[in-house]
Amino acid sequence: MAYQTLYRKYRPKTFELVYGQDVIVKTLKNVIKNDKLSHAYLFTGPRGTGKTSSAKLFAKAINCLNNKDGDACNECENCKSFNNNSNPDIIEIDAASNNGVDEIREIKNKVSLVPSMSKYKVYIIDEVHMLSIGAFNALLKTLEEPPEYIIFILATTEPQKIPATIISRCQRFDFKSISHDKMKQCLENIISKENITIDDGAIEEIINNSKGGMRDAIGLLDQASAFCNNNITANDIEELSGNISIKQIRTFLLNIMQKEYNVIFDSISNYSSNGKDFALICEKIINYIREGILYKKKINTDKILDEDKNIFDKLSDTDLYDLIDYLSDTLVKVKNSYQKELTFEVQMIQMIDKIFNKESNVSRETSINEIKTENINVPRETSINEMKVENTNVPRETSINEMKVENTNVPRETLKIENKTDSVIEELKNVRINNILKNATKQNITFIKDLWPNINEYLINEKYKMVAGMLVNATPVAASKKGIIITLPLESSISRIEKEYDNSKELLNEIYNENYKVVYISEQYWKKVRPKFVEKAKNGELQIIDESEVLDKLKKINDKNLVEEFNELIEMEEN
Secondary structure (H helix, E strand, O other): OOOOOHHHHOOOOOHHHOOOOHHHHHHHHHHHHOOOOOOEEEEEOOOOOOHHHHHHHHHHHHHOOOOEOOEOOOOOHHHHHHHOOOOOOEEEEEOOOOOOHHHHHHHHHHOOOOOOOOOOEEEEEEOHHHOOHHHHHHHHHHHHOOOOOEEEEEEEOOHHHOOHHHHOOOEEEEOOOOOHHHHHHHHHHHHHHHOOEEOHHHHHHHHHHHOOOHHHHHHHHHHHHHHHOOEEOHHHHHHHHOOOOHHHHHHHHHHHHOOOHHHHHHHHHHHHHOOOOHHHHHHHHHHHHHHHHHHHOOOOHHHOOHHHHHHHHOOOHHHHHHHHHHHHHHHHHHHOOOOHHHHHHHHHHHHHHHHOOHHHHHHHHHHHHHHHHHHHOOOHHHHHHHHHHHHHOOOHHHHHHHHHHHHHOOOHHHOOOOHHHHHHHHHHHHHHHHHHHHOOOHHHHHHHHHHHHHHHHHHHOOOOHHHHHHHOOOEEEEEOOOEEEEEEOOHHHHHHHHHOHHHHHHHHHHHHOOOOEEEEEEHHHHHHHHHHHHHHHHOOOOOOOOOHHHHHHHHHOOOHHHHHHHHHHOOOOOO
């Protein structure tokens, strides 16, 4: 018989073998016992947490002829046919490859057919978020009013991509990541049955690398078993996962603390040549620093080794927090970068300069203060008189005309606009930010951020590469169903992105399949206005504001170009 991978071999045959989802298992069993079946269910959660397995067990249990306490007997004709993958009434569909309208219409045509041998015909649609908008619309009516013998079970890792109209018609079950203890229990059970020799450190490494996904953990165990011929150590898991050992982390962190740049570059080069994953390295160093913070707070100190204590004692609490911040930022940038090694190198050097080159930072501040002091020592009256003398030598009319010529060549963002105009512009931005924030939700911004890295794919696109290059450094900070607030690092970046506004809207439409209204502001401006809006939101003071009055103010200033620009660039969020 052909070899069967461990995660398939040990896929749960009963609800009792579903690890880490006790609440969901209990609910599903009670549903079966009390005959309170719904026509549609939605199973959501991270990968490898038992969604598809639970869907299959549920489908088997509701059709079992002799179910015991809400669980399948695995002995009746229906159970045996299911276990042999020969039950015609339980249909599994992969929405990733069957995501069109035609496939869903085929389902609609077949739901009128009664089950062949079971009480219920069950459709399990995996990765349902991959369905097209048209396919969702085609499914909607069938999902709402199916025949009494039809049950739909939808499974997905990304529920935010599913239309609310679909979700509202389903009973939703949120699967959670498998806990450390439950995962260890499952792995030890498999290890015992497969006669695998493995040390405790290797089990811990498997659990840490799986990130709460049981399938990933069992898959890595299977791979390690083949690699090591059933004799697995922690070093073997590190080699397979692309991670580095705790010993290497200690050494690398010491090199950073001691600012040994040559050694750091050599280490990074070795990691790259050995196929190490820089994102995983970041995560492991972050977890290591976390242990240091716990040690400083006198939590779990008995688990900290002496060599680790020596490192943590050399770092202040502030250093540890700063390291976490920089490494978290590095993790995001590395994941989104095409040149991961270079990105990691640059981030490490910047981290050293910021955290451990305190003398240079102090000297920089000192030099700034010296500059300020020099400016203070310049006699004010003398400088003003000098300016007056210089101005008297220039014909007034000529100088004004020259100024006008010069200003036409300067981007709008850098112009010194009249105070009145400037205040109206700020008022208009605030109105439009307010209108988006009024309807902003965590779900909307999570959806935007999840797909934001897809911008990298357009860096080689001939049409969008310029816009994509600017948006790579941008950050979406708030979103409603129709609007997004996006920040850029520099004020000067705003004028550049606004010149390509149409292309930027088209690019975002490509990624999100939605014609969003976008507000571009600088990070500095966002930091300035955000606290005001947060306070208003807490007090229930945020209301949709009509922007027409503000635009009228701009029109009265007679700056037609400015009015047209704002009408084009930033449209008001609708109710």
